[in-house]
Amino acid sequence: MTTIITVHGTNAGDESDTGDQWWQQGSEFQEKLSEYVEASDGRLEFKPFHWGVGPNSELKRRDAGNDLRREMLELEKEEEPYSVIGHSHGGSVLNHALFSVYAKNLSLLHMKSWVTVGTPFILTDRQGSYFNRFNFIGKVGLIIAFVSALSGLILALAFSIDNMEGALSLVEYSDQQIVSGLFVGILIIIAARMYTIRPDKRLNIRHKNRYCTKFQQKWTNFNHPKDEAIKGLQNANLLELKIFDRKSLGRGIAPISVIFVAALWGAHEFIFQMLRLNVVYADSCINPAFLCNVSANVYLSMYSYGIDGNDPSWLREYFDSYNTFRGALGTFIIEERNMGSDYETRNWIMALSSGPIFILLALVSTWIVTRGLGIALSYPAAAFLNGQISNRVKSKAYGADSYGERVAVVSNTPTGNDILDRAFPQELANEIEDYTEQYAIDAIRKIRALIGSNIASSDNPITDQISDTLSWKELIHTAYFDVDNFIKLVAVCLCESALVTPSAKLKNDPEYKKVCGWYQQM
Numbered sequence: 001m002t003t004i005i006t007v008h009g010t011n012a013g014d015e016s017d018t019g020d021q022w023w024q025q026g027s028e029f030q031e032k033l034s035e036y037v038e039a040s041d042g043r044l045e046f047k048p049f050h051w052g053v054g055p056n057s058e059l060k061r062r063d064a065g066n067d068l069r070r071e072m073l074e075l076e077k078e079e080e081p082y083s084v085i086g087h088s089h090g091g092s093v094l095n096h097a098l099f100s101v102y103a104k105n106l107s108l109l110h111m112k113s114w115v116t117v118g119t120p121f122i123l124t125d126r127q128g129s130y131f132n133r134f135n136f137i138g139k140v141g142l143i144i145a146f147v148s149a150l151s152g153l154i155l156a157l158a159f160s161i162d163n164m165e166g167a168l169s170l171v172e173y174s175d176q177q178i179v180s181g182l183f184v185g186i187l188i189i190i191a192a193r194m195y196t197i198r199p200d201k202r203l204n205i206r207h208k209n210r211y212c213t214k215f216q217q218k219w220t221n222f223n224h225p226k227d228e229a230i231k232g233l234q235n236a237n238l239l240e241l242k243i244f245d246r247k248s249l250g251r252g253i254a255p256i257s258v259i260f261v262a263a264l265w266g267a268h269e270f271i272f273q274m275l276r277l278n279v280v281y282a283d284s285c286i287n288p289a290f291l292c293n294v295s296a297n298v299y300l301s302m303y304s305y306g307i308d309g310n311d312p313s314w315l316r317e318y319f320d321s322y323n324t325f326r327g328a329l330g331t332f333i334i335e336e337r338n339m340g341s342d343y344e345t346r347n348w349i350m351a352l353s354s355g356p357i358f359i360l361l362a363l364v365s366t367w368i369v370t371r372g373l374g375i376a377l378s379y380p381a382a383a384f385l386n387g388q389i390s391n392r393v394k395s396k397a398y399g400a401d402s403y404g405e406r407v408a409v410v411s412n413t414p415t416g417n418d419i420l421d422r423a424f425p426q427e428l429a430n431e432i433e434d435y436t437e438q439y440a441i442d443a444i445r446k447i448r449a450l451i452g453s454n455i456a457s458s459d460n461p462i463t464d465q466i467s468d469t470l471s472w473k474e475l476i477h478t479a480y481f482d483v484d485n486f487i488k489l490v491a492v493c494l495c496e497s498a499l500v501t502p503s504a505k506l507k508n509d510p511e512y513k514k515v516c517g518w519y520q521q522m
Contacts, residue, residue, distance in 0.1 A: 004084075007023065008090050011053055011055075033487055037495060049090075051093060057401050061093050068084075081112050085114075085490070088119060092120075113220060118227050118480060122407055123410070142188075150185070216420060224429050224433075225423075226476055241393065435482065443474045485511055488509065489515050489518055
């Protein structure tokens with residue numbers, strides 16, 4: 001028995017083996033092809049390969065390629081001749097299947113040919129950014145490992161300084177904790193790095209060329225020079241969306257910046273007062289427990305060392321300079337050491353006096369700073385956001401969801417080598433284009449009438465209504481198998497591979513010699 005495996009493209013799947021689509025049994029393409037060729041034993045079987053609806057996902061295409069490889073190996077066991085035809089990303093699935101055969105060092109002795117029709121081969125290389133080579137969970141783990149290593153390093157350096165050792169003596173960190181945080185974090189980072197640079201034959205140009213050498217003699221590629229899907233994906237790299245306007249973004253950033261900076265001022269003032277009171281009244285801590293622990297265990301210890309002459313004196317200088325600054329605003333300078341039992345009254349005076357003038361001055365200065373800051377930030381922010389959205393749209397178009405990889409090029413060949421590409425017969429290209437134009441004109445009339453009608457009152461979105469209006473014969477990408485001379489060209493291709501022989505009907509067809517000439521040109 002002679003078998004032809006058919007592989008559908010993106011969003012063209014169906015659960016049934018029979019139907020009207022080119023890859024299904026009983027379709028017009030398969031009926032005509034059966035008339036044009038004959039199997040040596042008279043038994044020609046079409047075997048549709050299903051991969052769901054054909055999701056636009058690189059990972060799903062690779063999984064489907066593995067499934068297709070297993071199906072091809074089953075035919076190898078039966079020692080029966082077969083060929084595979086893939087349309088659109090069905091050709092990508094077929095390409096992944098054959099590459100997995102190469103990667104596993106297997107052989108397909110009974111495969112006579114593999115044919116790709118309108119296939120955009122998406123070639124990837126390693127992701128430029130190390131961080132972006134991981135999924136969400138991997139990124140979180142990498143951040144945790146980095147923070148762990150960094151904190152361990154900081155603590156190790158801090159404990160190695162003599163005048164800091166006493167200041168940090170009350171902080172409960174053991175040597176084991178420091179060492180484990182430092183080295184475990186570093187080991188995770190190194191292991192992650194090794195994982196991202198692991199050998200992958202799919203990304204190695206040497207293996208790509210070897211794979212191509214192994215299978216290129218059995219490969220035939222049919223791509224119309226104006227195929228919308230291929231041209232669209234090849235030009236997607238030029239896409240630059242300008243959703244965020246720089247001036248509008250600047251006006252939006254300025255008021256947000258005011259609130260943010262004012263909040264920082266307020267938080268700084270609150271923390272200063274809490275720590276200040278805890279330093280003075282460490283024996284009778286009047287503030288929340290967590291602030292008592294922080295200030296008493298660390299800041300008070302450092303403050304005391306400064307008083308004892310062991311340095312650092314920066315904490316006391318900070319308190320003194322900050323109180324002097326507050327005094328310039330009309331607030332009270334309060335001596336830390338001689339407050340006695342009057343601390344509660346003085347605290348209230350300090351809080352009330354630091355309120356209106358301080359907040360007003362903070363708001364005015366903040367508005368001046370952040371207005372300029374908003375304008376300055378709007379340019380890089382707009383460029384960054386527009387870039388991120390553009391990259392996201394490109395990734396969705398490519399179906400690029402494989403972590404650690406990025407799309408390098410969309411090619412007409414599996415390796416990106418244009419030398420392997422063969423020109424599509426111009427006469428046939430014109431015939432397919434003429435075929436689609438007659439349907440395109442009719443579709444334009446229908447869409448114009450649809451837009452002119454009261455679409456707002458319809459329950460269906462306009463996009464659904466337009467989609468229902470199209471027959472998909474308006475596009476070259478989906479019209480290959482509707483053109484009779486293209487079916488004859490596929491038949492000649494299969495005959496030349498010795499899978500089948502031309503039938504009497506094909507030999508007597510007035511277009512037969514011309515179609516054979518097209519194939520020889522390719």
